[in-house]
Each structure stands twice: as structure tokens, then as C-alpha cells.
Amino acid sequence: MAFADNLPISESLGVFVGVAGFDWLTEGQAEPLKALLSALVAGGVILAARRLLRKGRDTGG
Secondary structure (H helix, E strand, O other): OOHHHHOOHHHHHHHHHHHHHHHHHHHOOOOHHHHHHHHHHHHHHHHHHHHHHHHHHHHOO
16 A cells, blocks of 8 residues: 555545635634644644554554
8 A cells, every 4th residue: 555545635625624614604714824734733643543553453463
């Protein structure tokens, strides 16, 4: 499996759009920096979780 298969690109984009859209609806303007930081943090957490889960699966079998 290639490294790119484990990248949470679609999840990160979803978080970015969700945060920007929520800010736009509640405050009347989108904050792209806040949305970008949230998306990067969420992507990092998802990537780390996938690596940890994969490592546990590889050694447990």
C-alpha cells in the first residue's frame, strides 16, 4: 500500500469546508486561516490514528 493511500485528504477538505461554512453562516464571513489550521490538525490526527491502527494490525497477526 502506498503512503498516499493513508493521507486523509478528503477528510481534511471536509473539515476545511465545514469550518469555513459554519463561520460564514454564524459570523457572516469565513475565516480561512482558522479553517486551514483546523483541517491540518484533523488531518494529522487521522493520519496518526491510521498509522497506529495499521501498526497494531501488522504485529498482532
